[in-house]
Amino acid sequence: MEALVRTLVKGLVDHPDDVHVDVTEDDDSILYELTVHPEDVGKVIGKGGRIIKAVRTVVISASAKSGKRIAVEIAS
Numbered sequence: 571m572e573a574l575v576r577t578l579v580k581g582l583v584d585h586p587d588d589v590h591v592d593v594t595e596d597d598d599s600i601l602y603e604l605t606v607h608p609e610d611v612g613k614v615i616g617k618g619g620r621i622i623k624a625v626r627t628v629v630i631s632a633s634a635k636s637g638k639r640i641a642v643e644i645a646s
Contacts, residue, residue, distance in 0.1 A: 571633050575602050575642060578625050583610035592645075599639040602629065606644070614644060
């Protein structure tokens with residue numbers, strides 16, 4: 571799943587080499603924390619948060635069988 575998040579976000583940004591995904595996994599949840607170049611934060615969030623919501627939807631759908639709560643956040 572980490573590779574999926576990285577691939578989705580790298581296609582959106584101008585600085586794909588600065589995309590990093592940190593994964594924190596608990597017993598019942600998985601957190602994917604994105605770090606991107608400061609100029610690319612707006613592109614990842616999108617107007618009204620539409621882009622990050624779409625990324626979250628894809629990741630949650632792809633990991634539906636895991637049975638864990640999935641979260642995708644942008645680190646500041």
